[in-house]
Amino acid sequence: MSLAKMAASACAFALAATGVTVALAPAGSAATNSVYAVAPYVDMSNGQEGLLDTAVTGHGLKAYTAAFVLGEGCTQIWGDTLPIGNDPYTDPEIARARSEGASVIVSSGGASGEPLAWTCATQSSIDAGYQAIIDDYGVTQLDFDVEGAAIADTAAAARQMQAMKDLKGANPNLRFSMTLPVLTSGLTADGVNILKAAKNAGLRIDVVNLMTMDYYAGTGTEMGQAAVSAARATLAQMQSVDPGYTYADLGITPMIGKNDDGSTFTLADARTVESFAAQNGVGRLSFWSANRDQPCGGTANSLPTCSEISQNSLAFTDAFVPYQGGSGGGGTTTDFSLALSPASASVVRGGSATATVTTAVTSGSAESVALSASGAPSGVSVSFSPASVTSGGGSTLTAAVGSSVAAGSYPITVTGTAASGSHSATYTLTVTTGGGGGGGGGSLTNAGFETGSLSPWTCTGGSSVVSAPVHSGSHALQVTPSSSGTGECDQTVTLSPNTAYTLTGWVQGPYAYIGVSGGATASTWSNGTSWNQLTVSFTTGSSGTVTVFVHGWYGQSAVDADDFTLT
Template sequence: MTRLDFDVEGAAVADTAAAARQMQAMKDLKATNPDLQFSMTLPVLPSGLTHDGVNILKTAKNAGIKIDVVNIMAMDYYAGTGTEMGQAAVSAAKATLAQMQSVDPGYTYADLGITPMIGKDDDGSTFTLADARTVESFAARNGVGRLAFWSVNRDQPCSGSADSLPTCTEISQDSLAFTDAFVPYGGSGGGGTTSDFSLSLAPDSASVAQGGSATAAVSTAVTSGGAESVGLSASGAPSGVSVSFSPGSVMSGGNATLTATVGSSVAAGTYPITVTGSAASGSHSAAYTLTVTTGGGGGGSLTNAGFETGSPSPWTCTGGSTVVTGPVHSGGRSLRVGPSSSGTGECDQTVSLSPHHSCTLTGWVQVPYAYIGVSGGAGSWSNSASWNQLTVGFTTGSSGTVTVYVHGWYGQSVVHADDFTLG
């Protein structure tokens, strides 16, 4: 036996005692058979794992074991028949990896599995052959550890009703058409010994003011064969933006740091950058989105303005405030500020700007009674339950140092905040 999968569905997902027993069993088995691969098949939404699913990852972490493959069931969202199932599976995969990395930063796409339901879904939506190609392409680009579908005996046409779902797709297709669509993907489950690797970025986007910089972790993993030297490069950066890697090459399975440095004259805008790892076995790429904001001559910018690092730092927060994976305005994370019955709940960041300079602070917030402001009295608040942008204009004093903050009101709902800019 080389692989064991636990398919956990329904009420069993919330059974924490059962999850703890499973993790302990796998820990004991791996102690005598370290090559045994352990996977958990879990329900998912386009926004990622459920709260109970994340708790299963935490149970594994607490038991001192890493789940080899977190296999998501990209199906049965019950979000309406118009759901675009290929993109929904991709969204689910991205969100799940962010959740995995929030529990254990060592997780990469090589530790993720995607299993959609082909053809007509239980909820009435349809996973088409075009969706299959979308998911296969995403899996290949990102080195996803497992790509499967439910189920091979359904990979044929029929004219049946809902009762025939176990035996056919109920869509127009050739027999084994989905198998043909997924066959190009090798993943880490192939039987050959040819070396290959995966490449991923965390975070895969950043917002940087003119004259500033941002960093991201570049992770590689061996997906088949043995480790090999992987050279790192970037393409697509606009003039005035430099992208460097430290180190410039790694053995697959190793990590590096990407640094994007934005010149003061780079035009504001959003720029797609492609990060490529090249080895003897071939190359893999990952997309990095760099948004340049106007520095406004202020001489400083906010750090971790989109909270994509996974923690609030360098924001200083009161108790009950943390970074979460949903809801978000953009990217994969946002800030959750939790007021108490007697306190506002607040996160602050101090920034050094040019003295006596006119500046603008913007931020996106959700949930009533959200407030953003700058030390000295300037501020703006919202009473909207949907994402909306707040703007605060202010002029710096003789020192140029200001403290930017976001908070809720005591006794009210938690506040979600995202995508701050300071220019």
């Protein structure tokens, strides 16, 4: 289909193949924000525009997110390598969907590229590039998907927020979203720094859009509840940066069907997420992607083009389209959230540990919240200073451990109680007898890799035992990811059933993950260039069997791991 760009002030597009002429609305005349309550991503380089047409004309889809515009130096292209505003494939697709009644958000970045602020260091060129998207497509909504190593680029984030501040001044109706990777425990530290960059620029992100997908926490992850947990934790992080954030400033974007890590987001999970959104007034529901919202044909891996699960065509679209931005009352009643930082600690008998309890208003107005703790073992006292806060305030938790407390890990439930109800979080306290040292293993074998071989660890990719760099001793593990794999190393162990444990390990390198899967699911990661210790708390299931893992990230350089302990 060819595109003719007409010489008209409204920037009209003519679709010669269909005879339809569509005038793209100038910035400032787009539909109200409620139209964008549901806006799934569409891969504009996928060649499946017919599915988008059907979603709009036959399934009531009112908005979608066109992906992805990529920065190349100080210029921009669509993912099919053709320039924005002059792409004979993507531009007609956008124009046709608009002629059918759909509003569009244009997204820059993604897993395979970066937005312009990450590829260009000239602020005026960045501003002009983003303004060109607004002018060429008549949009008032821009999305910026920042993944991989790019999320740690604080200079680019600062340029991005300055551009948004500049553009909002020139385009009063402009709204923007930042789409960021997330764990069930919330944003990474780099993700929180994106929020801080906006704060430093004097603005708030209109929608903090969470990629609730690919947690690499085991194939048994319940993806609907995982998305809810991520949303709750992220809102608390957002409000720690700016108390004015609410669920209306948050978006949830799962990957429908089979995820890259083997987990599955089902239609039941979609209903869980939609219900949570309606109850809390979530700002946007999306998913990756409308192209995948159909069953597969054949047996080939078809992740880009179908869900790889049994479903009716556009079933996920049908599940999300009824959402109207929390019209069921989200945000009209009073409620609060509660979070702990850190959520775990290791204490020698006779010592103590502290944590910060943070609360935030999630809807309605502030209220008094009384704090309490339960589940502490005999000999451990837990106190709060102050013992009662107004939601939005914080308190210090102190856990004092007596000299006779048995060594072990103890989950302590911290509860905030208010007139609107109660919310709880778990604080895992590990009591030790003192001493210790690197290279220990607990129930792990070859935990410091001092045998000089991998066994009994099993690894994918090019992972190996190396003599340098090491954290201690003579050997360490080096995990080498590829473009299609994380280079994971695993060891399956049988522990006591229904018992709390703590896994620790020393790592260095980009996106170094440790955790457990199988009978328990928990993980954490770091992005340090020097050795740093990671800690993961978990509780075994009825079998006691878990798989301990360590891995890097797709397309990143090698990570090193050493001196695991399991207590």
